[in-house]
Structures are given as structure tokens and as C-alpha cells.
Amino acid sequence: MAERGVAYQKQLEVRGTDHSPLALDEGIARLKKMGVIKADRSYKNGKKRKGKDQTVELCIHLGIDPKNNEQMLRGAISLPKGIGKSRTVIAFCDAATAAKAKEAGAIEAGAEELIAKVEGGWAEFDVAIAHPSMMGKVGKLGRVLGPQGKMPTPKAGTVAQDIVSAVKEFAAGRIEFRNDDGGNIHLPVGKLSFADADLKANIDAAIEHFTRIKPVSSKGTYFKKVSLHGTHTPSVLLAVSHA
Numbered sequence: 001m002a003e004r005g006v007a008y009q010k011q012l013e014v015r016g017t018d019h020s021p022l023a024l025d026e027g028i029a030r031l032k033k034m035g036v037i038k039a040d041r042s043y044k045n046g047k048k049r050k051g052k053d054q055t056v057e058l059c060i061h062l063g064i065d066p067k068n069n070e071q072m073l074r075g076a077i078s079l080p081k082g083i084g085k086s087r088t089v090i091a092f093c094d095a096a097t098a099a100k101a102k103e104a105g106a107i108e109a110g111a112e113e114l115i116a117k118v119e120g121g122w123a124e125f126d127v128a129i130a131h132p133s134m135m136g137k138v139g140k141l142g143r144v145l146g147p148q149g150k151m152p153t154p155k156a157g158t159v160a161q162d163i164v165s166a167v168k169e170f171a172a173g174r175i176e177f178r179n180d181d182g183g184n185i186h187l188p189v190g191k192l193s194f195a196d197a198d199l200k201a202n203i204d205a206a207i208e209h210f211t212r213i214k215p216v217s218s219k220g221t222y223f224k225k226v227s228l229h230g231t232h233t234p235s236v237l238l239a240v241s242h243a
Contacts, residue, residue, distance in 0.1 A: 010037045011233050021239035024203060027228055028196050031056065034233040035192040053084070054192045054230035056199060058206055060185045061225040064218050071215040073185065074178040076157040076170075080205050081198040083173045084191035090114065092130035092138050092152070093163045104164045105171035111137065119144060126150075127170045129158045149176075183224075185210065192230055203228070207240060
């Protein structure tokens, strides 16, 4: 394992050696204490390095069987306080809807020409949304968009009858999620600069969401481990009271 940097070592000291799960308020406070620690370094020209506003990510290890189709979790969620980042969206739709989709926030919208552009290798967008009537044509982009995790799907809410509403939601920060092979969900829940109350509201909303969509066939402990970390910080464990 590569040697950890000076800032990271200091952050570990702040986190402490007791890795017991923390109450949400305490976990957020501990994360923020770690987040303000930076390595005292400058560029070669002597200018101080500017710190970036780190993304805060929630990692939930769920008691599901990732190989069981009935227990796989995939979808999208809008958090009450947003995630501090807008997302670039494109929309596959007919000409009549394309103008409205662009007004709603899509950077590109259309049918055959947009499909050809993406098929040609253009991928400068975060989310692709498609009207159901377009999926017969968009389907051939699976080999291009699939590996990038950008292929429109009904489960993720990116195949939608109401293109305009979908574009607005995803452009504003609606997040797609999908469990990995280990049964984990990784979800951005804001920025370190967010007020504690806003981070708490987003995390509570995420936990409530995954509680609601718990697969019926999932048995035993559902929330096995929940942790929170910044882009450049160690993680802290959170105590979750839900079953």
C-alpha cells in the first residue's frame, strides 16, 4: 500500500483509533474536522495551493445478494438539499420536444443526429435521458453508453415519458445509483461546505429511501455498515437505527 500523505495521517489522528459507529451529528462533525486539515504545501512558484470543496459520499453496505435479480437495487434519487453540483444532460426525443428539453437544461437534444454523434464517440455529458419511443433507435448505443453507466433505463428513471421534467431533475442533481458486486451503494450527499443540517437532511433522506426499497427477499441485517467520507478524507462509521 502506498504511504499516506501528511494531511491524511493528521486526519487519521482526528478520527481516532475507536472505530465504533457514531451518531449522525457526531459523524458529520468528525468528518468536517478532518476535511479542514490540509498539507502545508505550495506550488514551485511559491503560491499556496487552494483547497477544493470536497464531495461527501455515503457508502452503504447492504444485506442483499447482488447475484439475485430480485435483490439488486438500481434507480435514482433526488436529495432535499441537492448535492452542490449541476449535471450535464442530453435527451433523445423527437424534434417537437427537443427545444423544450434544451430550455429545461439539456445541453443537447434530438433523435438521429444526436444518436450518430454519441455513436461517433462524443461523451461530454453526465446523464442521457430518452423517451420510450426512442429506445428502438437508442438501443444500439448500449455498447457505447453501457460501459460508461450512461445507458438510459426505466429503473434509473432515465427512460421517461415526461422528458422535460426528467431533464430538470437530473440537471439539478438527481442521482442514479446501483449496487456493486459486493452489495454496496455509493452515493454523493453534498459538499463539505454544506451546513451540518443540510448534510444530515440528505443522509436521512437517503437512508429512508433505501429502507423503503428494501427487497422483500432480503433477510437478516439490512444495513450492515454505513460510512461517510470526503474526497480526500478517511471514512467514519455511522450508527443507523433502521432494521
